[in-house]
Amino acid sequence: MIGARKLAEWFLPLARRLLYLWVRSSVFPEKMQDLCLAPGKPVCYVLQDRHLSNLLVLIEESRRAGLPRAEAPLAIGGQHPARSFFFVNRDRSLAGRARDQNDHSPLLAHLIGATIADPELDVQLLPVLILWGRSPGKQDSIIKALFSETWRPPGAWRQLLAIVLHGRQVLVRYNSPISLRDLLHGGLDQEQAQRKLSRVLRVHFRRQRQMAIGPDLSHRHTQVGAVLAGERVRAAMASEVATHGITPDQARARAAGFAREIASDYSHGAVRALELFLTWLWKRLYDGIETHNFEALTRVAPGHEIVYVPCHRSHVDYLLLSYLIRRKGLTPPHIAAGANLNLPIVGALLRRCGAFFLRRSFRGEPLYAAVFDEYLHLVLARGFPLEYFIEGGRSRSGRMLTPKAGILAMTVHSFIREHSRPLVFVPVYIGYEKLLEGRSYLAELAGKAKRRESLWGILRTIRSLKRVFGRVHVCVAEPLPLAAFLDAQHPGWRAGSDDCPAPWSRALVRRVAGEIAKRINEASVLNPVNLIALALLATPRHTADESSLHRLIEHYQALFAEAPYASASIACTLDAPQIVAYTQRLGFVERFSDPLGELIRVTEKQAPLLAYFRNNVLHLFALPAVIACLLSHNRRLGSARMAQAVRGIYVLLRAELFLRWPEAELAVASDAVIVVLVARGLLLRGDPSGSLAAPEPISQEFAELHLLGESIRPLLERYFLTLALLEQHGSGQLTRQALEDSCHHLGRRLELLYEFNSPEFAEKLAFSGFISTLIEAEFLCEDEGGLLHFDHRLMTPLADAELLLSAEARQAIRRMAGGDRSGGGRGAGLPPVKPPPS
Missing domain, CATH: 1.10.10 (Arc Repressor Mutant, subunit A)
Known part of the structure; x- marks a missing residue:
């Protein structure tokens, strides 16, 4: 006791003066009379986190406000405890881990005991919230936002950084006093009163902190226990005990390790820091980011669980979409990321920005699968927005990949299991004009092994920051309400909620995946690079005279406008000469002179990269290309044979390119394309029976018809x-x-x-x-x-x-393939196919 008093006499005043050489604070309420403290009753201050800096701020601000001194002994009847404050939370190590296993402050226990013993005694508990820095959303510095106040209790090192970075912006909020006597009514004993008062104070500080920095969205610390309590996880842990001969505690420890490996650790400060960094990065990389149809998102967001399902073209995708969602005033989603991205430093930052990690395969780890499934269900059930890529990985070809059922199936099964909150899938198309990963994609398509992600690899991409990458287009497709889709596909799905995954759900998940992919493709944005790729890659030497190239681009734009693929698709607003100039600036094409006129050609080694961007929008022109192919190779076809051929090949194209028309609507869509091609002179109407013919082979129109078909x-x-x-x-x-x-x-x-x-x-x-x-x-x-x-x-x-x-x-x-009857034999030019085992 004497040592504590001596400390208060010389150390605390000295430390307080040194701290306030740097610290500047804002105190609320501005008038202390608004606290309505009862005169004559002792006052005990309550702080949330045990830090010397918080105590020094409390001592200084209480002195300035004319309030009872926090460092002075507390007078309670004939007793005088050495101080007039206590901390709600336990002491923590330098890293922030709890060290003191005692849940309750000794001073709190003493006050409760004294109040129970003396019916006339009452103590005013005065909670004081101290925040180092403004709300993360108001920070304009990346470093300050990253180390601003969070829901995670800070360790000593983090608190020291907070003092250095935010010492000029300390917020001190005195809250209305709490009567200890009023909290003890009902005849509570000492232990019951301690638990009740601790709970009341924690809830109080939680509400005050939420008002200042936003809700606690962290799962890593608040929801791991809930995941482990899930029925399926408990069953999986019991199975681990029986299968591997381990103890229940060991099985629980394994499950907890998996949950921590998976779970995000959302931080408002980290999200704000990333937002500031990305604002700088986008200006450095791109000419602009164009958004389309985001009003559809704002219509469905209120009252719905949102699952964003964008196409996956680049590592930029998840950064870009989350950035735009936040800029539109909506809550950024929690993002499913591959475990390969859980890199040192980078993984921790992504996790704090909402990423949760999953392994590529769950095979051989039923406990891991159960933990991940329960975690995903918990995220959905609590209404957090979610984002993942149904393609599984980034598309190296530029086309939409065949969806993987894994996490999508878990989402559907979770909704069937608990559907109190409506769930809406929001498909999103993301289109680039140049890719950061373009060269590595080509290397992988050429047979090289996929380069493993690493921190060094990320640092090397800094070299790309001075390059020009054009514009980015992000288009929100028509949202897909899951309940309505299930009602149409399987009306009795609600009755089967106890048997999940139900036997019928596998086929239904495939249909959901197909519908999402189809809607993503419907929201495609046609950009200048897409158009130049469609036009120039069709030519034999990737070269065309300027007027012919302009005309071919105009054919594509006319087809897009007059026989549109979908109402959600977005047209390119540039005309043909502007498109050529734009792609020339990006380095895809070059101009050179010839005695007969200007020629445009693809620059060296750019053709493979342009193929990627052609494939981005190949589905938009698949039907016109098929019709052009048919007529350019066959010269004349009757209407019946034309319809039969289009229908036969469309069955295959529709599934791979996720085309939108059902077979019953194909004839109408084909007729619309034919009308445009005839109007532009690329097709000719034949006899009255409705046959179609190609122009004369020596004509410019025939050459253009042939080039239209070459894309497919x-x-x-x-x-x-x-x-x-x-x-x-x-x-x-x-x-x-x-x-x-x-x-x-x-x-x-x-x-x-x-x-x-x-x-x-x-x-x-x-x-x-x-x-x-x-x-x-x-x-x-x-x-x-x-x-x-x-x-x-x-x-x-x-x-x-x-x-x-x-x-x-x-x-x-x-x-x-071995079908040449004149020679070469069966399988010529091809390794022999081994017969399957019997």
């Missing part, structure tokens, strides 16, 4: 290659893996022999996706031994594909 040629050739291999080997002769390998090897050989301008042509995933499409459409089926079977129905798409390709392409593919 690599995709059609991949189809024809796969179907030709199936036809050659026969039904029941190949496994799926053998077919994928054969397609990949043959595609590689074709790339070496012919110029495809499509670096993803031989990508194994592309063939795998197409084979999945054939299985989904029931053109192929797998038996128990894994062999692929098909019937005559598969030959119809094959015959239709032949109509769309040149004779040279057909012959080359058939010869290399």
Whole structure:
């Protein structure tokens, strides 16, 4: 006791004077009379966190305000405790971990005991909230925002940083006094009173802090316990005990480790710091960020659980979308990120900005799967917005990838399990004019291993900050209310909520994924790079005279405007000359003079990169390209044969490109395209029966019609290659893996022999996706031994594909697939396909 008094006599005054050489504070209320302290009753101050700096601020500000001295002994009857303050929270280490296991302050226990013993005694507890710095949302410095007040109790080092960074902006808020006597009514004993008073004070400080810095969105510290208490997690822990022979405590420790590995640690300060950094970064990288249809988001956000599902083209995607959502005044989402991004420093920052991490595979870890499933359900049930990519990874080809069912299935099952709050998927299209990862994508498509993410790799990208990356377009697609979709697809879904995942839910999840992908594609934005890629990559040497290039671009713009793919799609506002000039500035094309006129060509090594941007919007022009292919290769087709061929190939295109028209609407969509092509002189009406004809082969219009069809040629050739291999080997002769390998090897050989301008042509995933499409459409089926079977129905798409390709392409593919009767033999130019095991 004597030591404490001596400390108060010399150390606290000295430390207080030194601190206030730097500290400047704002005190509320401005008039202390507004506190309505009862005269004659002792006052005991209550602070939230145990820090010497907080105590020194309290001592100084109480002196200035003329309030009872916090460092003075507290007079309670005949007793005089050495001080008039206590802390609610326990003492913490330098890193912020709790050290003192005693939940209650000794002074608090003494006050409660004295008040219970003396019915006439009352003490006024005066809570004082001390915040170092303004609300994170008001910070204009990245460092200050990063180290501003958070819900995480700070350690000594963090508190020291707070003093240095925010010492000129300390907020001190005295709150209305709490009567200890009033809290003890009802005959509570000492232990009950301590628990009640501690709870009241924590709730009080929590509300005050929420008013100042916003709600506590951190899961890592507040929800790990809730995850472990989940029924499925408890069952998984019991299974771990039985399977691996470990103790229940060990199983719980493993589950807790998984939960901490997964969970985000949301911080308002970190989000604000990232917002300031990204504001600087976007200005450095891009000419601008264009947003489209965000009003659809503001319409559905109130009262709904929002799940953002953007396409995945770049690591920039999740940073960009969260940034825009926050700038629009909405709560940034919690983002599912691959465990490969949980890097030192970077992972911690992403986690504090709302990222939660998941492994690429849950196989062999049922406990991990149960913990992740429960964590996701908890996030959804508590109404936090969520964001993930249903493609699983970034698209290296530029097209929408086949969705992965994993986290989407968990979301659907969570909603079926508990659907008190309506859930809406918000598909988002993100379109770039240049990619930070462009070169690495090309290397991976060429067969190089994917480069592992690292802190050093991130630091190396700083070199890109001086480059020009054009504009970015972000378009919100039509939201998808999950309950309404389930009602239409499976009306009895609510009755099956106790049996989740239900047997019928797997097919339903695939339909949800397909619908989301289709809506993302509907919201595509046509930019100048897309258009120049469509036009120039179709030419044999990636070169065109300027007037012809302008005319081809105008054809695409006319098709987009007069036979629109979808009402949500966004047109390019530049005209053809402006588009050429714009892409020239970005370094994609160059101009050179020829005696007969100006020529425009793709700059060296840019063709593979441009193929990526062509693929971004290939679905917008897939139907016009198919029609152009049919007429440029066949010169004349009757209306019935035309409709049959379009329908046959559309079945395959629709599943891979996520095209929007059901088969019943295809004829109307085709007619709209034909009207535009006829009006522009690219097609001619034939006899009264409705046949169509191409212009004369020597005409400019015929050349332009041919070029329109060239954009879809690599995709059609991949189809024809796969179907030709199936036809050659026969039904029941190949496994799926053998077919994928054969397609990949043959595609590689074709790339070496012919110029495809499509670096993803031989990508194994592309063939795998197409084979999945054939299985989904029931053109192929797998038996128990894994062999692929098909019937005559598969030959119809094959015959239709032949109509769309040149004779040279057909012959080359058939010869290399082993179908050339004149020589070469079965499987020429192709590694032998091993027979499947019996």
